[in-house]
Amino acid sequence: MKTILLIGATGFVGTAVVSELSRRLASADLRMPTRRRERCKHLSVIPNVRLLDADVHDPATLAQAMHGCDAVISMVGILQGDEPQAGEPYGRAFARAHAELPAKIAAAARAQGVRRVVHVSSLGAAVDAPSCYLRSKAAGEAALQAADLDLTIVKPSVIFGRGDSFLTLFAGMAALVPFFPLAGAEVRFQPVWVNDVANVVADCLERSESVGQVYELGGPTVYTLGELVRYATRVAGHPRPVIGLPDVLAQWQARAMELLPKPPMTRDNLRSMQIPSVCAEGVTLPFGRVATPLEAVAPSYLA
Ligand SMILES: NC(=O)c1ccc[n+]([C@@H]2O[C@H](COP(=O)([O-])OP(=O)(O)OC[C@H]3O[C@@H](n4cnc5c(N)ncnc54)[C@H](OP(=O)(O)O)[C@@H]3O)[C@@H](O)[C@H]2O)c1
Numbered sequence: 001m002k003t004i005l006l007i008g009a010t011g012f013v014g015t016a017v018v019s020e021l022s023r024r025l026a027s028a029d030l031r032m033p034t035r036r037r038e039r040c041k042h043l044s045v046i047p048n049v050r051l052l053d054a055d056v057h058d059p060a061t062l063a064q065a066m067h068g069c070d071a072v073i074s075m076v077g078i079l080q081g082d083e084p085q086a087g088e089p090y091g092r093a094f095a096r097a098h099a100e101l102p103a104k105i106a107a108a109a110r111a112q113g114v115r116r117v118v119h120v121s122s123l124g125a126a127v128d129a130p131s132c133y134l135r136s137k138a139a140g141e142a143a144l145q146a147a148d149l150d151l152t153i154v155k156p157s158v159i160f161g162r163g164d165s166f167l168t169l170f171a172g173m174a175a176l177v178p179f180f181p182l183a184g185a186e187v188r189f190q191p192v193w194v195n196d197v198a199n200v201v202a203d204c205l206e207r208s209e210s211v212g213q214v215y216e217l218g219g220p221t222v223y224t225l226g227e228l229v230r231y232a233t234r235v236a237g238h239p240r241p242v243i244g245l246p247d248v249l250a251q252w253q254a255r256a257m258e259l260l261p262k263p264p265m266t267r268d269n270l271r272s273m274q275i276p277s278v279c280a281e282g283v284t285l286p287f288g289r290v291a292t293p294l295e296a297v298a299p300s301y302l303a
Contacts, residue, residue: 017197026048080266081093156192163301171232188276193291
């Protein structure tokens with residue numbers, strides 16, 4: 001692999017992936033299109049990263065970025081978007097980022113003769129999933145699977161690590177509130193470390209047996225959301241009780257939060273939590289990798 005295009009790699013997971021690839025492939029050209037170069041200063045220090053000002057939604061720009069590449073890693077994702085209009089399967093933002101963009105990536109890869117694609121989706125993504133997030137993620141997977149590509153899909157549960165927007169959010173809020181009124185307190189998650197995810201993505205490029213595979217990624221332990229919140233607040237030095245909210249109140253809480261510029265929770269997030277984010281029995285990571293426990297990492301950045 002000499003030239004790799006990383007799409008959606010300027011965020012939390014992408015930063016770990018590109019760091020790992022840079023370490024493994026010191027002479028590779030790691031191309032990273034971004035909409036906001038000024039927010040990518042942390043990436044410009046990685047030696048073989050090349051940031052491109054590019055709108056990946058534009059097919060011509062995408063084709064140009066992909067020209068001469070040996071592989072594409074597709075990681076674009078949004079957790080929140082507008083609610084769907086009547087008759088739509090998901091809102092416009094989810095459609096654009098999760099369904100239409102993977103279809104454009106598939107088309108550009110076919111046209112440019114780039115066969116190898118690794119796509120980051122989400123555990124629970126399914127056409128009949130309860131949320132727009134999960135349904136649109138499934139549409140993106142399907143668009144790539146329909147193309148004749150050497151494709152690997154990874155589907156992580158919630159991801160933790162320095163810079164996450166999950167445990168860090170709860171740890172940060174702990175100092176401000178006396179207790180947590182929490183929607184979905186009993187929902188189960190299997191948090192996986194961002195570096196484990198990055199290693200698996202990098203492994204996929206090295207392992208031909210990963211072509212055509214779909215890997216669920218999870219950590220070694222399953223927790224309820226309530227347990228995770230209690231843990232995060234305790235490690236942050238502000239232990240707080242969690243009070244589970246009944247569904248009706250959770251809906252009202254989410255509606256109210258949607259009015260904030262950066263809502264910590266939306267109604268669609270609540271729908272995603274109708275199903276557990278847990279791997280099939282016994283599955284954590286592929287290639288014989290041993291998943292890193294939350295407790296071995298989280299104190300280093302939550303405290
Ligand atoms: N974090 C988790 O717990 C978790 C769990 C399961 C699956 N995942 C999946 O992992 C992938 C990476 O997630 P993350 O946590 O790293 O997210 P993130 O930090 O928010 O990064 C998202 C990336 O997608 C790009 N992006 C977002 N919307 C876009 C759009 N409309 N058009 C083009 N680019 C867009 C962002 O680019 P800009 O820099 O230009 O904004 C950024 O590079 C996503 O596919 C997500 O669904 C994450």
